[in-house]
Every structure is written in structure tokens, then in C-alpha cells.
Amino acid sequence: MPDDTASHPITRTPFELPSPDGGPSVRGDLHVRQGARPTAAVVLIHGFKGFRTFGFFPTLAQEAAARGFAAVTFDFSHNGIGEDGADTFSAMHLFAEQTHTRNVQEIRRVMDALAGGALLDHGVRSIGLLGHSRGGGEAVLAAAGDPRVDALVTWAAIAGIAERWSPEQVATWRAGGTVQIENARTKQMMPVGPVYWRDVEQNRERLDIPAAAARLQIPWLIVHGDADTSVPVDEGRRLFDAAGEAAELLVVEGADHGFNGKHPYAGATPELQLVTEASLEWFQTHLK
Template identity: 35%
Template sequence: MKEHQNLQISGANKRPVLIDIRYNANRTPKPLVIFVHGFKGFKDWGHFNPIADAFAEQQFVFLKFNFSHNGTTPEHPQEFVDLEAFGQNNFSFELEDLGNVIDFACSRKFPVPKKEFDANHIYLLGHSRGGGIAILKAVEDSRVKKIATWASVSEYGKFWNEAMLPMWQENGVVYVPNVRTGQQMPLFWQLYEDFRDNRNRLLIPDAVKKLRIPFLVVHGTADLTVPYQSALDLVDWHPAATLVTILGGDHTFGGKHPFSDPDLPESAQKAVMETVGFFKSQ
């Protein structure tokens, strides 16, 4: 298997975006799957590497990346060492980052030879909050030909209690705990301002209704982070979408960080299998 790790391109505010690419070099042009991580996520979280291997073994070029403002750095790609950047992240930055990644994939700087990569078949796979970003980008970028979401949110902003907004604005920041690391992760007021000022671009329900490409929705019934109802909402707004329900599947489909198991969890295997089948279908 051919691998490129920690490639760097420029993202929002010229901050670095780290990229990993995996594929089987067999002189056959393959579709590109771009994986979009979620909130408090990063490209090397948990079982994302064996998931990348699984897609590569199924004859895809698999690309995963760190958002420029996800709180990691090139020196520490798996640790939240830059909480200032984390707090300055917003949805528009993530859309810009994803657009830059697609630009990179379509440029002469992309390290995968043309004999191995079919630029006419670019697919997005978004997890959790990254699912929403993938949906929004798919609507505005015609280079994206298919989209799949795993445990995706169905709206941005609905988790912000109206009662908290005055305090958030006055203090300039609210904090969310990272249970795994024990860190208090800042969210600066600019996040809400970005959503408010770019609302027409960032409304997932409206974007889903505009999708004109094949759409797969994968969600577990035991997801305590993003309830299964979110998947039902997405399919309700886009009846042509394909819904895959993973009974007992949690938010990460059995993944945890760090992940050292020799095999993918059963829920993750099913998510991969269903997504591979969807991406390979005509």
C-alpha cells in the first residue's frame, strides 16, 4: 500500500492543513474519498487509520486531513495543544479548508499519479459535525460526485440555548469539556457570529434539499452524541437518500482513542462495507 503522511497545504488564515493519503498502486485510476472529521476530532483519531486502510484495500484513494483550526499542530497532530486556534475555528473556515483540499487533489501538486487517481470521481465522507460540512460543500462544489455521512448532525446552531447567548457574547467565550483529555475547550463568540452572518450558506436542511448527487446516510441507533433522529431528518429532507441504520451503533461505531484492536469493531465494519458499496454503485 502506498502512503503519504502529514503533507501540508495552506488552510484558513494560512494555517497548515495536514493530509494523509493511502491507496493501492496498481495502475488503475481510482475514485478519491475525502474523509472529513468532526468536532474535537483529528485525522488520526481512534480507528480512522484502519478505516483508511479498509477503503484503500477496496480500490479507493483515501484522503483524510486535519482542519486548520482543530486545535492540533503539525508538531502535535494528535494533541490539542493550540486551544486558541480551536476557539477561533468556525464553519466557514472548515468549508474553506475542505475546498482547499479538493483544489489540492485536482492540482499538479497532488502526489497520486493520474494513472492511480480518477479526478472525475471525488466523493466526500463526513463524520459528525464533519458530515454537515461535507453536505454544505457538496452543494456548492460540482467536483463532488457522491457524499456519505456517518453519524452526521442535521443542523448547526440548534444546540445553542438562546439563554446562553447573552453570557457567551458578554464573556466572549464558552467552554466545552473534553472528557478524554480533561481539557476545557474554548469556543469564542466569533463562532456564533460566523453562523449568524453566513446563515444562508450554513443551513444544512436547505443544503440537503438542494443535493443533486447520490447521498448515503449512515447512523447508529445507540448514538448518544448525535441522536438517530438526525439521520431521519436528513432522509426526510432528501427522500432520494439511502439510509443505513446500524443497530446498536454508537457515535464512533465502536471506535475509541487510542485504538489498538487488530480488527475494526463490527459497527465500523458495517459502516465501511455499506459505504464502499454505495461509492462503487453506479
Template identity: 35%
Template sequence: MREEFSFLTQSGNKIRASIYHQDISISKTCLILVHGFKGFKDWGFWPYTAEYFSNKGFNVVSFNFSHNGVGKSLTEFDELEKFADNTISLEVSELNEIIVAVKNSHFGKIKCSSVGLVGHSRGGAVSILAASNNKNVDALAVWASVAKLDRYTERQKKEWREKGFIEVLNSRTNQMMRMNAALLEDIEANKNSSLNIEKAVKSLNKPFLIIHGEQDLTVPVDEGRLLYEYSDKKLTEFEIIPSSGHTFDIVHPLESSNTKFDRVLEKTLSFFKKYLNNN
């Protein structure tokens, strides 16, 4: 069953979410799915992923960050002004609020015996940063995660500061999407503290799965290797999907799954079954 849910964060921002479950009265492992940059909960593989894990006996929460740019439409970038104002720290803060709400059964009243995170791309980094400081997270899996948040050249940064924004093209929608200087300022101000991914991975101390496509051109597989290098090898599993790109060859709208993405789901399922108690 899929139910729609929304709530306001402590800062007054609206979070839209979908909750997938088979029996809301039973306490189960709850998985929170975390989309990445220019992502949203109804993109491509996310509804398929949520249904997959729900059918395997998990409670699943998939949500949109308040400033991801997708509003009431749920599928179109109709809030570009919010997208422009987004920051990594805002996303980490919102994910932490969602984790606590889910754990305490305040989120659609689902009951959680344990909590796992699944983050893709930048959502992987946000998941790592949140999980490293949130005692309610019991395990996390990241798909094609970035290992560094400062991804910009000095030339880009100079232009960004001078203009107050930079623009990126969404090749799927042909929209030019503005990012205000607040994003750069947030990354630079916190890169050695709250947004330091290396530090977060090294302090994680919980089961950690890293999955990366061998031919990822958006986030090279070397970033997956770097995350593994930072990690506690006794608690970490690292899987490279051969001949696979950033979204494991899944497109939006979803046409069908494929053997590569099936492998991602199977590996993630095996990981959570191994480390989390699912009644």
C-alpha cells in the same frame, strides 16, 4: 502506502494531510475523509478507514482542518488558540480548497477519476455544505452527521456573548477547550444562507449516503432521519446501525474494529462502488 503532505490555504493557514494509495500513477476514485468537532485525522477509526479504502483500490486523503486544535504533534490538542478561533465557514472554505486541489492532482499528485466525501459528525455537515456547491464532488457519505448547526440554548448563547467565549470539556484529555464568539456569530449570520443544511441537502442533486447509530447520544438518530427527510429519495440511502453510538463503538486509540463499524465500512464501500467509477 501512506504519505504525509501539507499545504497553505489561500488564507495562509496550514493543512496537514495523509495520503493513502497503492499506485499514484493510476487515476482512481479519490475519497476525502472529513473529521468532526474535537476530531482529527489520526483519531480512532480514521487511519483504519483510510487503509481500508486504499486496500479496496481508492486513493484516500485524510486531513486536519487548520483550526481543529491539533498541530505538529498530530495527536494532541496543542493549538487551543486556533481551536478557539475556528468557525464552520472556515472549515467549509478549507474543504472546498482541498476538493479542488485533489481533483486537479495538486494534492500529492494523486489522480482522480471522481471524488467522494466521507464526513463524520460536524464533518458530515461541513461535507454537505461543501458538496452542495462544489461541482467536483460526485457523491458523499455522512456518518452520525448533525442536521443543525445551531445547537445551543439561549442561556448558553447569552453567556457566550457576554464573556466572548464558552468552554467545553474534552473528556478524553480533560482539557477545557475555548470557543470564541466568532463561532456563534458565524452560525447565526449564515444560518439561512451558506450554513443552511436543509437548503444544502435539498439542492445536493448527487448520490448521498446517511449512516447513523441507533443509540447515538451525541447526535440523536432523529437528525439522520431529518437529513433523509430533506433529501432526494431517488439519490439517497439511509442506514441505521443497531445498538450503536456516535463513533460506532470505536475508541481512541483504536483497539480493534467491531461488527458495527465493519457494517459502516461495508455499506460505505458498496455505496461508492455503486455510484462512482473506480478504475
């Protein structure tokens, strides 16, 4: 990723959006170029077992801010990151109760705060979403139901939800049990409780990502690596096939699920540089 921040210092302002039901807050960071008064914002959305300081997210936010956008990174309230902010998931009890429906609602709460002036001293007029992995699928769902979204970018996005799980996992949830998912990075076993599957079954139409993709009329850049073993590139092609004429597909040769980047972040790979530049140019072209 090119470093434009030396000539354009970026301010990072933490924020907290209280839950309307008294539950955990959404915590995030607002990145703005010093002295700028942005009228367009880019919201970055992490995926399953992700968080706002994961890998490329902070640098991507700074690059977006350097180009004049208000850039937001945030943690879903139930992503397992505790109040300490550590990347070792100290709030597993929250992770166990995560749902797609809540995540989509929280994306919209962040947009509410941007459009209504709660994060800036003025409301932005144009919003773009950039989601990675599961966050990409949830960005599609959020964008399809919200006219405030003017442009969309997805990186390695999932194209479906229910089919991701085995019959044994589904049976465990239906019996009221909890499924344990290993985190390959931390080696922790991460619990996903039955509330997750109840949300999927009760909201199948609302959580139908290809159907949401078909409703989208906004400019959408679909980015996927052809060496992705976590979410195969065929899922990116499936989204592209479902999408309207305003969508474009960028398949990155040799790129894995994180576009060959790592956490902790060790600098941009050529693949990350490519997709970052393409994504920011997309927003510069399509956001007012």
C-alpha cells in the same frame, strides 16, 4: 473492517496545503495502494474535537485505498491539533477561532488539490466525501455547493447548527465571551470563541444543513446508530427526510456515536465493520 492491505500495500504520504491568507495550513495524509493510479478519491472529514488520526479514520483510509481509491485524511487548520500532531490539542488558540465557513472552504481546498493534481501526479476525475458528526454536516454543505462531488456518505452527521447551543452559550458569545466545552476523552476544557457564533449568525442561509440536503442530487448514504447519545438518530432521519430520492438511510442497531469504536483504535467492532463495508461499496458503485 476487513484487512485487504496485506495483499495491497498502502503508501501514506503527508501533505500540507498553505492557507491563502497566511494562516495555519491544512495538514493531511494521502493514502494510495502501491502501484495504483487512482482516478477517484474519497475525502474523510473529522468532526468537532476530532482529527485525522482519530479512532477509525486511518484504517478506514487504508481500506478505501486498498479498493483503488486515493483516500485523504486531513486536519482542519483550526481543530486544535498543533504542529506536533499529538492528540492532546496543543493549539487551543486555534480551536477557539474555528468556524464552519472556514471548514467548508478547507474541504474544497482539499478537493482543489485532488482535482488539480497537487496531491497526485494527475488529477482525479471523481470525488466522494465521507464526513463524521459535525464533519458530516459540513460535508453536506460542501457537496451541495460543489459539482465535483459525485457521491456522499455521512456517519452520525449533525442536521443543524444554531439549535445545538444553549441560550446561555449564545449570550456569552454575543457579549464577546468564550464558551468552554469539556473534552470527555482528555478532560480538557476547549474554548470556542465569539468568532464562531458570528460566523453562524452571519451565514445562516449558507450554513443551513437541511436546505443544503434538499439541493443534493448525488447518491448519498446516511448512516446513523440508534444508540447515539451525542447526535441522536432523529438527526439522521431529519437529513433523510430533507434529502432527495438519491439518498438512503442506514440505521445501525446498538451503535453509538463512534459505531462502538474507541480512540486509541483497538480494532473494528461489528458495527464499524458493517458501516465501513456499506460505505466503501457505496463509493465503488457511485464513483466513476
